[in-house]
Amino acid sequence: GAGVSQSPSNKVTEKGKDVELRCDPISGHTALYWYRQSLGQGLEFLIYFQGNSAPDKSGLPSDRFSAERTGGSVSTLTIQRTQQEDSAVYLCASSFPRDYRRFFGPGTRLTVL
């Protein structure tokens, strides 16, 4: 597609529920990144994929967070048993190999009640 797309754009959920956030990168981009942006905070790196592999998952805040990427394209970020502190905007970005310009999606605004 023309740009990185994310869905849903907004998600409101109850504490304890699981949520899935989706990212469709720009076609041909091998690298994909997930970030979290909390109110008034900078961007927090979560995880990075090169192809379908995630070389480093240490940015994930807890074991309730997981991510996968299939076919070198779409990625899903899953948050299990959501907590109120998970409320944030989750941003996805993609690029050609890591050293190139990154293009960001519009984000998913997650609100945990």
Place this chain on the structure above:
Amino acid sequence: KQEVTQIPAALSVPEGENLVLNCSFTDSAIYNLQWFRQDPGKGLTSLLLIQSSQREQTSGRLNASLDKSSGRSTLYIAASQPGDSATYLCAVLGGGADGLTFGKGTHLIIQP
């Protein structure tokens, strides 16, 4: 650990003025530096990317400079317009898992 600082945190100027946003970083071993724009409730839009071997990049009314040895970059906006109002983020690409370290941004308001 790389740290990126943006000054000022917020800036409000009348329309038509030229302005400079500053970004500094602590580790000069970077591959590139990228300036982004973020509108309220939206994602990030890439404005300019400067490779470590370059000194500046220009796009329209925007000019970004890079002085890697001193750990500084500036984003110059000429003839500012109300549509330039947004948060501007600076990010440097270095080592590490993701490699991209962001500043906290400068919140810019251009008064009509």
